[in-house]
Amino acid sequence: MKNRIITIxxxxxxxxxxxxxxxxxxxxxxxxxxxxxxxIAEKTGLAKEYVRETTEYMEHSGWxxxxxxxxxxxxxxxxxxxxxxxxxxIADLARKGPCVIVGRCADFILKDDADLLRVFIHADIxxxxxxxxxxxGEAEESNPRKFIxxxxxxxxxxxxxxxHQKWGSSDNYDISLNxxxxxxxxxxxxxxxxY
Amino acid sequence: MKNRIITIxxxxxxxxxxxxxxxxxxxxxxxxxxxxxxxIAEKTGLAKEYVRETTEYMEHSGWxxxxxxxxxxxxxxxxxxxxxxxxxxIADLARKGPCVIVGRCADFILKDDADLLRVFIHADIxxxxxxxxxxxGEAEESNPRKFIxxxxxxxxxxxxxxxHQKWGSSDNYDISLNxxxxxxxxxxxxxxxxY
Numbered sequence: 001m002k003n004r005i006i007t008i009x010x011x012x013x014x015x016x017x018x019x020x021x022x023x024x025x026x027x028x029x030x031x032x033x034x035x036x037x038x039x040i041a042e043k044t045g046l047a048k049e050y051v052r053e054t055t056e057y058m059e060h061s062g063w064x065x066x067x068x069x070x071x072x073x074x075x076x077x078x079x080x081x082x083x084x085x086x087x088x089x090i091a092d093l094a095r096k097g098p099c100v101i102v103g104r105c106a107d108f109i110l111k112d113d114a115d116l117l118r119v120f121i122h123a124d125i126x127x128x129x130x131x132x133x134x135x136x137g138e139a140e141e142s143n144p145r146k147f148i149x150x151x152x153x154x155x156x157x158x159x160x161x162x163x164h165q166k167w168g169s170s171d172n173y174d175i176s177l178n179x180x181x182x183x184x185x186x187x188x189x190x191x192x193x194x195y
Numbered sequence: 196m197k198n199r200i201i202t203i204x205x206x207x208x209x210x211x212x213x214x215x216x217x218x219x220x221x222x223x224x225x226x227x228x229x230x231x232x233x234x235i236a237e238k239t240g241l242a243k244e245y246v247r248e249t250t251e252y253m254e255h256s257g258w259x260x261x262x263x264x265x266x267x268x269x270x271x272x273x274x275x276x277x278x279x280x281x282x283x284x285i286a287d288l289a290r291k292g293p294c295v296i297v298g299r300c301a302d303f304i305l306k307d308d309a310d311l312l313r314v315f316i317h318a319d320i321x322x323x324x325x326x327x328x329x330x331x332g333e334a335e336e337s338n339p340r341k342f343i344x345x346x347x348x349x350x351x352x353x354x355x356x357x358x359h360q361k362w363g364s365s366d367n368y369d370i371s372l373n374x375x376x377x378x379x380x381x382x383x384x385x386x387x388x389x390y
Contacts, residue, residue: 120365122365170373176370177369190370190388
């Protein structure tokens, strides 16, 4: 039998990661996010910060983004290898039992191997700017709006390149929730009841 | 105090109208859809079928759609007048008490005047083709896929023209549900629990 897995995709600043963590706590199942990065870092010897960036974000955005992935002469790229490793790790975690997985294209990676609830958390840009400023402090980013937009564009480029789907398009998800109007706790409530 | 109103926007063939009707039955509140058309027809003396088309669909789609609205010499258009009338009727209905309103840009029209839950119901195109064929019969449309795509494009053109928002963009809604994967009853269950 396939395990019931909740995947959470999210816009930067929407609080999607927090929704995932709180939901997993309420359901008493694991939430994988940091752990995936740690496993990849452990297996490759690469720094966690580097792994975090390279396994969810393209260096550049836009339709030519894929052209900027550094490759060796045989066409092999570090990012491509990390994608393959990430896929294996996510598939392994999903086999262990029900869980929540935040980001990392898990909705795509597991589409045939799990009983998925694919969630997308979003909010309008003003609400996300407000949240990033409150949670991370103004010092973190001098221009949070620019930071958010750039981060989402690079995340979208990564998702679209590796999944051949369109990031954020509602048809890739079973449910999309506006955390800006429903609140983070409101989103967790809805998903808990659904599960 | 503002009334709690559920607005249902939907892709053609997603079953969004049925979700609205079933939800209203369960919550024991009215569902307005046909009634809005009837009221406009009554006030204007226009045929219901004409009203249904003109108050939710542009004749043409695409970014030039607005250029094709027939106007008199003073720049007045029948469709523009019907839009104003539709806005007044929807605002009147929303003042009467809690209700469900299907389509007709109600999410936009009521955004400042009601305690809204803005819902979007969607499904992938194959599921919608299947549903249109099953529910309306093959005889209804010889090419249901083309019919669905054209209808959505003209609905999108109408919505974008009159609301200056982007139809189907998740930020216009509090919750977007995939009826293709959750099922129509599944969507109703979630919304009933939320309300």
